[in-house]
Each structure stands twice: as C-alpha cells, then as structure tokens.
Amino acid sequence: MTDVADIRNFALIGHSHDGKTSLAEALLHAAGATHEIGRVDDGTSHLDTLPEEKEGHNRHTISSSVFGFEHDGRRLTLVDTPGDPNFQGDGQIALRGLDGGVLVLSAAGGAKVGTDRMSRLAREAGAVCLAFVNGMDREHADFDAAVESLRKLGLNPVPLTLPVGSGDDFRGIVDLLDRKEVPADLQETADRAHQQLIESAAECDDTLLEKYLEEGEISEEEALAGLVKGVHGGQLLPVLCGAATAEIGIPSLLRAIERLLPSPADRGAWSAAPLEGDGEIELSPEPDAPFSALVLKTAIDRYSGTLSLLRVVSGTLRADGSVLDATTGERVRMGKLLRPRGAEHEELGEALPGQIVAVAKLKDVRTGHALTAEKGGARLPELPIPEGVLSYAISAKSKGDEDKVHASLGRLVEEDPTLRLTREASTGEFLLTGMGELHIRTTAHKLKRMFDVEVELKTPKVPYRETVTRKVENVEGKLKKQTGGKGMFGVCYLTVEPMERGSGFEFVDEIVGGAIPRALIPAVEKGVLETIEAGGPLAGYPVVDVRVRCIDGKHHSVDSNEMAFKLAGSFGFKAALEAARPTLLEPIMNIEVTAPDEAVGDVMGDLSSRRGRVQSSEARGNATVIQATVPMAEILEYQSVLTSITGGQGAFHMEFAHYDEAPAQVREKVVAEAAKERTVEAS
Numbered sequence: 001m002t003d004v005a006d007i008r009n010f011a012l013i014g015h016s017h018d019g020k021t022s023l024a025e026a027l028l029h030a031a032g033a034t035h036e037i038g039r040v041d042d043g044t045s046h047l048d049t050l051p052e053e054k055e056g057h058n059r060h061t062i063s064s065s066v067f068g069f070e071h072d073g074r075r076l077t078l079v080d081t082p083g084d085p086n087f088q089g090d091g092q093i094a095l096r097g098l099d100g101g102v103l104v105l106s107a108a109g110g111a112k113v114g115t116d117r118m119s120r121l122a123r124e125a126g127a128v129c130l131a132f133v134n135g136m137d138r139e140h141a142d143f144d145a146a147v148e149s150l151r152k153l154g155l156n157p158v159p160l161t162l163p164v165g166s167g168d169d170f171r172g173i174v175d176l177l178d179r180k181e182v183p184a185d186l187q188e189t190a191d192r193a194h195q196q197l198i199e200s201a202a203e204c205d206d207t208l209l210e211k212y213l214e215e216g217e218i219s220e221e222e223a224l225a226g227l228v229k230g231v232h233g234g235q236l237l238p239v240l241c242g243a244a245t246a247e248i249g250i251p252s253l254l255r256a257i258e259r260l261l262p263s264p265a266d267r268g269a270w271s272a273a274p275l276e277g278d279g280e281i282e283l284s285p286e287p288d289a290p291f292s293a294l295v296l297k298t299a300i301d302r303y304s305g306t307l308s309l310l311r312v313v314s315g316t317l318r319a320d321g322s323v324l325d326a327t328t329g330e331r332v333r334m335g336k337l338l339r340p341r342g343a344e345h346e347e348l349g350e351a352l353p354g355q356i357v358a359v360a361k362l363k364d365v366r367t368g369h370a371l372t373a374e375k376g377g378a379r380l381p382e383l384p385i386p387e388g389v390l391s392y393a394i395s396a397k398s399k400g401d402e403d404k405v406h407a408s409l410g411r412l413v414e415e416d417p418t419l420r421l422t423r424e425a426s427t428g429e430f431l432l433t434g435m436g437e438l439h440i441r442t443t444a445h446k447l448k449r450m451f452d453v454e455v456e457l458k459t460p461k462v463p464y465r466e467t468v469t470r471k472v473e474n475v476e477g478k479l480k481k482q483t484g485g486k487g488m489f490g491v492c493y494l495t496v497e498p499m500e501r502g503s504g505f506e507f508v509d510e511i512v513g514g515a516i517p518r519a520l521i522p523a524v525e526k527g528v529l530e531t532i533e534a535g536g537p538l539a540g541y542p543v544v545d546v547r548v549r550c551i552d553g554k555h556h557s558v559d560s561n562e563m564a565f566k567l568a569g570s571f572g573f574k575a576a577l578e579a580a581r582p583t584l585l586e587p588i589m590n591i592e593v594t595a596p597d598e599a600v601g602d603v604m605g606d607l608s609s610r611r612g613r614v615q616s617s618e619a620r621g622n623a624t625v626i627q628a629t630v631p632m633a634e635i636l637e638y639q640s641v642l643t644s645i646t647g648g649q650g651a652f653h654m655e656f657a658h659y660d661e662a663p664a665q666v667r668e669k670v671v672a673e674a675a676k677e678r679t680v681e682a683s
C-alpha cells in the first residue's frame with residue numbers, strides 16, 4: 001500500500017503556449033503511464049481532450065486535466081492547467097488542493113506575464129514550485145537568460161540541470177545532482193554550477209551552513225536535505241531544462257518532482273472549523289483521522305454525468321459510503337471512487353489522505369465545497385472562486401429556445417464556477433459573466449456542441465442610474481377624482497434632496513397632526529418606490545441617492561384610500577424629480593492591467609482616451625501593473641483592445657467600483673438613445 005509520504009500532487013503552470021501540456025505528456029510517457037507520447041499538435045494529447053482544445057489553429061488548454069500515475073513506488077497526480085487568463089480560474093482553484101507546481105517557461109523568451117501570474121497564484125495557494133525551462137531545442141533558446149528572467153520576478157532560481165547545446169544543436173542535459181555523462185567542454189561550467197547548488201542548499205539550513213563554512217563541503221545527502229528544506233520553505237526555486245516534444249530532460253524532472261516537491265505528509269495538518277461551536281480543529285493527513293476533503297473541480301462527463309474531483313485532506317474515503325457537504329449541511333451519498341487518467345478512469349476501493357479522486361454524480365456538490373465525515377468531522381475553509389471580469393448579454397438565437405438555453409447554461413455554470421448568470425433588472429437582459437471574452441465565446445460554443453442550443457452574445461447595456469442634483473421643497477402630489485361614483489382623494493407634499501453617492505434611497509415620514517392618516521403614509525412611500533423602479537425622467541434608469549421627505553398632506557374622511565395616496569406619492573415624486581435637475585450616473589470600474597514594459601506607454605495612452613484615470617503603476621518583473629478607474633461604457637470590449645496593444649501579452653482584472661455623474665455629452669447621448677427607443681416601441 002502507498003504511504004501518504006509517497007504521494008505527490010502537482011500542477012503544470014505557466015504562460016500559454018510555453019509547453020505545459022507537451023511537458024505533461026512527456027512526463028506521463030517517461031513514467032510509463034502512457035504507451036505513446038501524446039502530442040498537442042496532432043490532436044493525440046491524453047490531456048487536451050475537449051473538442052475546443054483540439055480544433056482550430058489556435059489550440060490551447062481550456063480546462064485543467066488530471067492524470068494519476070505511479071512511478072518508482074510513488075503515486076503521482078498531475079494537473080495540466082490552462083495558461084490563458086480566460087481559463088485560468090479552473091487551475092487557480094485546483095492549485096489550492098495540490099501541494100506542488102512545475103512552473104513551465106520557454107527557453108526562447110523566458111518568463112512572461114503568465115509565468116509571473118501563475119507563480120504568484122501558486123504561492124498564494126501554498127503550492128511549492130520547481131521551474132522547467134522548456135523548448136531548449138527552439139531557435140534563440142537561452143537557458144541563462146531564462147534563469148535571469150525568473151530572478152527578475154523576485155524568485156530565487158538555482159539551476160539543477162544544465163543544457164548541452166541549444167537550438168538545433170541541443171543534445172541533452174547535465175544533472176547537477178548526479179553529474180553523470182558530463183561532456184568534457186562543459187566540465188568546468190558544471191562543476192561551478194554544482195558548487196553554487198551546494199552553497200544554495202547549505203544556506204537553507206543554519207547547521208549545514210556552519211558545517212559547510214568550517215569544513216568546506218557537505219555530503220550529497222546533506223545537500224539534498226538542505227535543498228528540500230529551501231524548496232519547501234519557498235526560499236529556492238530549482239530550475240531544470242529540456243525539450244518536452246523531443247523528450248529531453250524529462251527523467252531528471254520526474255526525479256526532482258519526487259525528491260523535492262512536498263508530499264501531503266510534508267504539508268501537515270490543515271485548519272478547519274468544528275461543525276458546531278467556535279474554535280479551530282487540526283485535520284492531519286492520517287488515514288484514521290476524521291475524513292475531510294475539498295472539491296477541486298466539477299466536470300460534465302459524457303458517460304458518467306457529473307464528475308467531482310476531490311482532494312482528500314484527512315482520513316480515508318470509502319466507495320459507496322456517505323459524507324456531509326459541510327458547505328451546504330446536506331448529506332451526500334458517495335458513488336464509485338475513480339482514479340482520473342485524462343479522459344479515462346480506473347476504479348478504486350478507497351482513497352487515502354492526500355489522494356486525488358473523482359466521484360460520479362454527487363448531488364448538489366459544487367466546486368470549492370468542503371466535505372467531511374458525518375460524525376466527528378470539521379469544515380475546511382471553502383476554496384475561493386475567482387470573480388468574473390466581463391459580462392455579455394446572452395439570449396437564445398431562436399424564439400422558444402429560452403428555457404433550453406437557461407437549463408443548459410445552468411449545467412455549464414455548475415461545471416465552471418467562474419461563470420455566472422444574472423439578470424440585470426434595469427435593462428431586463430440576462431448577463432453571462434466570465435473571465436474574459438474568449439471564456440464567454442467558448443461557453444457559447446460548448447452550449448452548441450453539448451446541448452445543441454444556439455445563443456446570441458451582445459455587449460451588455462450599461463446599467464446607468466439617475467439621480468437629482470438639487471433640493472426641491474414642498475412639491476405637491478395630488479389625486480382628486482370626486483365626480484360620480486366612488487371618490488378618490490389624496491394629497492402629499494414632498495421634499496426631495498440628493499444624498500451621498502452609493503447611499504441609495506431614503507423615505508422620511510415627517511407628517512404631524514394627522515395631515516395624512518398613519519395607515520396611509522406607507523402608501524405614499526409605495527408610490528415613490530414604484531416610480532423609482534419604473535425609472536427616472538431622463539432615460540428611464542432607476543433613481544438612486546435621493547432622500548424623500550413627506551412633510552405634509554391632505555385627506556378626505558370618505559374618499560381617501562391606499563390607491564389614492566399611492567398615486568399622489570408617485571405624481572408628487574415625478575414632479576419633484578423633474579424640478580430637482582436630474583442627472584445621469586454611470587458605473588465606474590476599477591481595472592488592473594498587467595502589460596509588458598514595452599507596451600505600458602500605449603496601454604496608458606489608450607486608458608486615458610477611454611476617460612480612464614491611472615491611480616498607480618508598479619514594476620513587476622518584466623511587466624508593469626497599472627491600477628486605474630475607467631467608466632464601464634468605455635471598456636466593455638477591452639479584451640480585444642488589450643490583446644492588440646500588447647500582442648496578447650497583457651492581462652487585466654476589472655470590478656465595479658462606484659457610480660459617478662456622467663459628463664454632459666455622455667448624458668445627452670444616453671437620453672437621445674432612450675428617446676429613440678421609446679418612439680420605436682410606441683410605433
């Protein structure tokens with residue numbers, strides 16, 4: 001039986017197209033887990049198996065793939081993650097449940113924005129990393145430059161292997177830990193690099209360093225122990241090199257993963273909350289501890305329905321038992337436990353702490369949820385789900401397909417928690433929010449492929465708001481209909497004034513002496529609220545940030561009723577809004593743009609042409625991170641803009657910040673558009 005100490009769970013992370021999937025294939029082949037090496041270029045990858053990943057010219061990973069395999073008595077699970085920010089959410093969540101990562105970068109080009117982004121996410125997730133400089137057989141491959149580019153990211157790289165030749169002349173690698181087969185002309189360089197490695201290792205441990213300084217050397221075993229300590233502590237980033245597609249340098253990487261990356265036992269106990277009461281419980285990776293697990297991923301599988309990928313944190317998970325979803329409090333029946341192998345699976349009887357397993361058809365269990373034993377369990381903190389940055393209005397292409405679209409989208413949202421479907425009340429549109437334009441478009445493509453429904457995507461309407469800019473006092477709202485039949489009578493006097501941005505709406509009852517009967521005052525408020533929802537006087541957007549004071553009124557002992565005062569409230573409020581100089585508010589977004597240094601000037605220039613205000617900019621490796629605020633209306637299709645400015649090297653994150661008064665020309669345009677729409681509707 002495998003020991004927890006022999007388990008390794010790791011992700012391949014890095015910038016798009018630097019060779020993560022190819023490297024994963026090479027590792028699986030080197031470990032004997034696959035008979036033939038899979039290749040992304042001819043669609044034979046064991047990891048990129050979705051049609052969206054295999055079709056078209058622009059092949060790339062859109063969803064993380066998991067592959068469990070054995071090698072040298074160890075049980076390894078590899079997760080190949082997407083590098084594109086559109087699909088990174090998937091890998092970002094899974095990273096939390098893994099213990100290590102291999103940061104893949106290209107020998108031609110070195111570290112890029114995505115290298116930096118993913119290495120930060122790995123650190124945040126507590127995953128320890130090695131780096132692999134891939135593509136040493138490429139033109140312009142430069143190992144030393146690639147190592148330096150990692151140092152520029154604030155990492156502390158130390159070579160563990162050296163390339164023999166590069167580009168067309170790339171012949172192999174020298175492993176500095178065993179230094180077998182060193183070509184004569186590389187002997188000196190290899191000795192120096194070995195010395196540097198030993199020194200770096202010694203520096204990670206005070207006793208080792210002392211010994212090294214006194215005796216001038218330490219044993220290989222001691223060096224390895226120092227290295228392990230430095231890597232696990234995040235002080236050192238060992239760097240290996242090779243070529244994934246040519247299968248060079250792979251056995252050394254496999255060995256480094258096994259020797260240097262932490263096992264779930266090294267990671268130790270996880271803190272959790274007791275199911276009842278306060279305090280903290282430590283869940284240790286022991287087979288007989290209370291069971292707990294995290295859901296790293298949910299996938300819709302053609303054969304098994306929904307598949308949930310679990311990381312067992314503590315205790316033992318058995319097939320066909322039942323557990324508690326600590327996030328929802330619901331009991332969950334376990335089905336068969338499966339060991340994921342790309343698109344295929346192998347059945348397991350039980351899963352040990354640290355193991356990653358797939359389970360089919362777990363009811364209502366979602367990505368990020370914490371599972372635990374029904375008795376004596378504890379609740380692990382849920383996995384944080386990254387927030388979407390971009391929304392599109394989505395609708396069925398053919399009328400009558402709406403229900404089908406919603407049901408199918410519901411399934412996809414289940415699978416991909418970084419997607420969100422909401423309805424914007426003020427515009428009536430359904431908005432699909434995701435990590436980027438490509439993410440949303442790929443979702444539309446999946447809807448067609450998996451559920452055979454076609455949708456239309458539109459840039460969403462901007463949710464403008466309206467407000468007032470000055471105080472108006474004592475505005476009359478009157479309903480008087482007392483001729484024939486049952487009479488209606490109600491009068492209110494309203495004072496309307498602007499409130500601070502973001503404060504919403506306030507209704508103050510200042511009626512004294514029964515000018516409006518107590519029981520009928522809520523009717524006035526109701527009339528005001530209905531007007532707010534129906535929209536303001538400019539363009540029909542909801543009215544915000546106003547205080548309405550009901551200061552006086554008149555009533556009739558027979559003809560006054562709820563309806564009369566509701567209408568009086570509505571009439572009075574409408575009149576007051578017109579008089580209080582209404583204005584338009586537009587949503588302002590906070591945006592963080594990461595751009596390669598050479599494109600920073602263009603990115604800034606473009607932001608200011610979009611009425612953006614740059615708040616700060618900060619160097620981060622070879623890139624600059626710009627913080628700015630920009631009106632939402634100007635930045636709806638920023639993805640393609642940034643891609644063209646930065647040649648695909650830029651990334652951004654955007655979230656709603658606040659509403660601000662729109663400048664006059666924007667207001668006039670929006671008002672004119674609303675007027676046009678009203679005439680179209682009326683005709």
Ligand SMILES: Nc1nc2c(ncn2[C@@H]2O[C@H](COP(=O)(O)OP(=O)(O)O)[C@@H](O)[C@H]2O)c(=O)[nH]1
Binds near residue numbers: 020041061138
């Ligand atoms: N010459 C060369 N090409 C490689 C190497 N590794 C990957 N590639 C190619 O680079 C492209 C992107 O590889 P892929 O594995 O999909 O990258 P990913 O986006 O990081 O997963 C593919 O066309 C691969 O064939 C390598 O070591 N040498």
Ligand SMILES: [Mg+2]
Binds near residue numbers: 020021060061080081
């Ligand atoms: Mg890939």
